[in-house]
Amino acid sequence: MKLYLLPSNNILNFLARIAEDGSVYYPVSENGKTHITRFDKDKKREPDFEKIRTAENIKHFFFPSREVVAAFPDDTSKQAPKQYLVGVKNCDLRGVDVYDRVFLQWEPVDPIYQLRRENTLIISADCPQPEDCCFCNLVGLTPYGEGVSDINITPVSTGLLFEVFTERGAAVLNMTKDLFTEASTAHEKERDATRKKAVKKLNTINERNFRDDIDGRIATASNETKRDARNDCVECHSCLHICPTCYCFLLSDYKRGKDVERVRTWDACYYAAYARVGGGANPRSTLNDRFWNRFECKFNYFNQYEGFYACSGCGRCFRGCSAKIDIREILWKL
Amino acid sequence: MEAVNPYYPIPTKIKQIIPETPTIKTFVLDGMPIQFEAGQFAELTVPGVGEAPFTPSSSPYADTMEFTIMRVGRVTQSLFELKEGDFVGVRGPFGKAYPLKNFKGKEVFIVGGGVGFAPIRSLFLALVHNIKDYKKIYLRYGARTPDDIVYKHLLPQWEKIKGVDIVLTVDVGDESWHGNVGVVTVILDDIPVNVKTSPTVVCGPPLMMKFTTQRLVEAGFTASNIYLSMEQNMSCGIGKCNHCRVGKYYVCKDGPVLTWENIKDIEEPFA
Numbered sequence: 001m002k003l004y005l006l007p008s009n010n011i012l013n014f015l016a017r018i019a020e021d022g023s024v025y026y027p028v029s030e031n032g033k034t035h036i037t038r039f040d041k042d043k044k045r046e047p048d049f050e051k052i053r054t055a056e057n058i059k060h061f062f063f064p065s066r067e068v069v070a071a072f073p074d075d076t077s078k079q080a081p082k083q084y085l086v087g088v089k090n091c092d093l094r095g096v097d098v099y100d101r102v103f104l105q106w107e108p109v110d111p112i113y114q115l116r117r118e119n120t121l122i123i124s125a126d127c128p129q130p131e132d133c134c135f136c137n138l139v140g141l142t143p144y145g146e147g148v149s150d151i152n153i154t155p156v157s158t159g160l161l162f163e164v165f166t167e168r169g170a171a172v173l174n175m176t177k178d179l180f181t182e183a184s185t186a187h188e189k190e191r192d193a194t195r196k197k198a199v200k201k202l203n204t205i206n207e208r209n210f211r212d213d214i215d216g217r218i219a220t221a222s223n224e225t226k227r228d229a230r231n232d233c234v235e236c237h238s239c240l241h242i243c244p245t246c247y248c249f250l251l252s253d254y255k256r257g258k259d260v261e262r263v264r265t266w267d268a269c270y271y272a273a274y275a276r277v278g279g280g281a282n283p284r285s286t287l288n289d290r291f292w293n294r295f296e297c298k299f300n301y302f303n304q305y306e307g308f309y310a311c312s313g314c315g316r317c318f319r320g321c322s323a324k325i326d327i328r329e330i331l332w333k334l
Numbered sequence: 335m336e337a338v339n340p341y342y343p344i345p346t347k348i349k350q351i352i353p354e355t356p357t358i359k360t361f362v363l364d365g366m367p368i369q370f371e372a373g374q375f376a377e378l379t380v381p382g383v384g385e386a387p388f389t390p391s392s393s394p395y396a397d398t399m400e401f402t403i404m405r406v407g408r409v410t411q412s413l414f415e416l417k418e419g420d421f422v423g424v425r426g427p428f429g430k431a432y433p434l435k436n437f438k439g440k441e442v443f444i445v446g447g448g449v450g451f452a453p454i455r456s457l458f459l460a461l462v463h464n465i466k467d468y469k470k471i472y473l474r475y476g477a478r479t480p481d482d483i484v485y486k487h488l489l490p491q492w493e494k495i496k497g498v499d500i501v502l503t504v505d506v507g508d509e510s511w512h513g514n515v516g517v518v519t520v521i522l523d524d525i526p527v528n529v530k531t532s533p534t535v536v537c538g539p540p541l542m543m544k545f546t547t548q549r550l551v552e553a554g555f556t557a558s559n560i561y562l563s564m565e566q567n568m569s570c571g572i573g574k575c576n577h578c579r580v581g582k583y584y585v586c587k588d589g590p591v592l593t594w595e596n597i598k599d600i601e602e603p604f605a
Contacts, residue, residue, distance in 0.1 A: 069339070069341040070339055070341040070342040070343075072342060072343060072345065072381075072423065073345060075339060075342050078339075102574055103574065106573055106574065108337065108338070108340045108572055109337040110337075110340070110572075110574060111337040111338070111339055111340075112339075112341075114337060247574070247576065248575060248576040248577070249569075249570070249574075249575045249576075250569055250575065250577070251341065251384075251385070251569050251570060251575070252384060253379065253381070253382060253383060253384045253385065254382070255381075255382040260379075260381050260382050262341050262342075264341075267575070267576075267577070269576065274567075274577065275566070275567050275577060275578075276567060277565055277566060277567050278386055278406045278407030278408075278409065278410060279404075279406045279407070279539070279565070280406070280407075281540050281565065283566065283580065283602070283603075297576070297579070300582075301579070301581075301582045304582055305582075
């Protein structure tokens with residue numbers, strides 16, 4: 001596939017140019033942390049495409065933590081401004097892939113998600129420096145974008161190398177073509193070497209793969225195994241809310257004058273009332289069952305539905321966990 | 335083409351409210367806001383309060399849609415405060431219907447408990463609508479007390495239908511009661527159908543489902559012929575929010591009726 005080079009001195013110009021078309025969100029590092037930041041043409045903060053995924057996941061942009069999905073009697077709930085997500089890592093694209101299956105491919109289509117997805121252009125970025133929390137290689141991913149996004153960029157010594165995946169990605173390049181030069185074979189070689197190094201580092205961080213029959217082992221795990229796994233869990237639910245692939249939600253209705261708004265909020269299967277029915281029965285009343293449900297959902301059932309794990313290997317669950325429970329350790333033990 | 339918003343409920347007027355027992359009422363809606371088949375369910379909205387899943391209790395062939403509902407939680411409490419002429423919202427139909435084409439030419443053995451009679455009534459009326467298609471319909475139903483029996487006013491006319499066999503029981507009788515006493519499994523000792531080929535349908539509270547299913551398995555019904563109405567927390571109704579998943583099945587999408595074959599390997603499926 002043809003590659004294009006955005007020279008280093010044009011990176012901010014590129015962001016400024018696309019910001020004329022929609023809101024631009026990109027990774028900016030500060031005090032050792034990388035956060036999703038809205039591009040401000042007056043501040044023009046330098047992007048950081050070298051670091052691993054941002055502290056926040058990108059699901060807010062398609063599936064906000066709280067949004068109106070219907071209003072009645074007059075339904076005026078659908079709104080989605082155009083936005084560009086720049087520098088998204090491949091682990092976070094796994095989340096988008098999961099959402100696309102659930103909200104677009106599984107019938108019926110969710111029109112609220114559909115609108116946001118259609119109005120969002122994703123420019124993914126290679127992840128050249130995996131850290132100890134990263135395990136995308138264990139869930140079938142590479143540390144660089146191979147699809148799902150519209151464009152993928154690779155940081156090289158003289159700028160950013162652009163690879164276009166979709167027509168609307170091509171349209172963006174066309175809109176900004178005066179900022180680009182043609183990439184050379186040397187750039188491509190530099191990219192390949194960077195990627196090889198990142199893969200090697202991931203393989204060093206995670207020496208062992210999960211077993212091929214991990215789904216079956218999860219399904220038949222003993223109560224003792226489940227208890228040991230959740231032993232340190234304090235039920236803070238951080239792991240689920242920070243997870244880029246979790247998509248559970250709850251619908252609630254609120255009165256707004258004479259109208260009613262139906263609001264969708266993120267939910268998490270660790271909450272004790274999550275599966276409880278009106279009559280009071282609760283199919284997952286114990287923490288054992290709720291904790292293990294996360295493993296069943298991500299590594300067993302979703303794999304049965306779609307042929308891949310609903311886990312991105314981003315390691316946010318581990319980093320955000322109050323008890324520092326490492327999902328890899330639990331899966332390796334099975 | 336723009337997709338229809340699946341979260342938007344259709345406003346529908348309540349035409350009539352029929353008290354069935356001290357805690358159960360039938361809400362008759364004005365017309366048929368949605369077309370459904372027996373076994374499918376809908377989400378009912380109490381405006382400004384929220385919504386909850388219910389399976390219609392009326393015939394899919396009727397002109398009006400009915401829901402027989404027990405007051406158990408926040409939404410049903412608010413629903414019970416509504417009056418005739420008030421509006422509710424309806425979303426659906428969701429899930430899969432009973433596979434009636436598989437029931438044709440066979441004896442159909444139906445077991446209900448408590449308010450579980452509601453979806454069973456819809457199935458029963460759908461079967462009766464084409465009664466010649468079925469060899470015989472057996473209905474077994476248990477309630478806590480004679481006062482808790484739903485559709486008391488309808489049972490005498492159902493018993494008169496040729497090709498229908500109805501047996502009732504109550505957990506605790508009173509002076510007026512001269513029938514069977516005991517939980518529903520006491521009327522399952524005698525199962526007068528060909529268990530190898532007949533479909534059987536169960537709907538009721540979790541414990542009743544558990545012990546009735548055990549009894550039906552012991553009696554020799556085939557696992558794939560035991561149809562179970564699953565009660566789960568169906569929030570979105572369209573297989574996305576994840577609340578109602580039992581094993582790999584979304585009860586709202588793959589159910590609400592699952593077979594014993596589907597769920598027999600799940601630990602405590604009726605919890």
